[in-house]
Amino acid sequence: MRLRRDLTCRELVELVTDYFEGALPARVRRRFERHIGKCDGCTAYLEQMRVTIELTSRLRTEDVPSEALEPLLVAFRDWHADGA
């Protein structure tokens, strides 16, 4: 019975983002967690994906450079000065 057998590692790695996003149907989620519970390789893989996300979130976007900001503030001021 296809649905009852265990997930393979190869199948599991494709479901990790859906798992993190809470998008797996309950039945698949249970099979996912059952597999993780007994597979060190997939446990390490899941952790690698968590680390990937955590590190990516540290790529903070740089501050707005003043050559971008200043002309906009001037335009904002001018527009309201004209409209007043």
Next chain:
Amino acid sequence: MDDDERDVVAALRRGDEATFRRLIERYRPGMLWLARRYVRDRATAEEVVQETWLAVIQGIDRFEERSSFKTWLFRILANRAKTRGQREGRSVPFSALDDPDSEQHAVDPDRFLSSGPRAGWWSSPPAPWGIPEDHLAIRELLDCIRMTIDDLPPRQRTVIALRDIDGWSADEVSDALEISDGNQRVLLHRARSKVRTTCGPDDDGSGA
């Protein structure tokens, strides 16, 4: 529209510069990522973002508060970026790598056993990946991630940047990119997998 948003619109209308500045700081990173989906390079994306803010200044009095300010802002941006991209003769980029329907593997299939009772299980399991404590090592990793994201196909790049760098919700990203939730997840999974493979501890060379 929530109160915060209503206040924002009112403040812009009466010329409150601090609010305008705060909005630019909050939204510019996401605007740049989104604009880059449609135009040739980062410099053009910068221009589109600047034009969008000028359009906001001139249009705020006509803004009808039926949508949120953020939705309105990003709609102006997307329209301008699309127009600009068309003028550049650039059709909306759509490579096989960027097509959620095309089949791609998060992990090189060679990493799994192909036969026997454990077919589909790891033949060489991944190693744990701890975040290094050394500043230089972290800098190198972050550089690798930044370059990898930069080289991703446009939609994957936009999705991972908005979700994982700028912290947008899944709904916000699917709305802004006009894609389904499912496609948003596929693109995100591909992008994260590519970053993991390229910058992680056990490069399995799967390049997908």
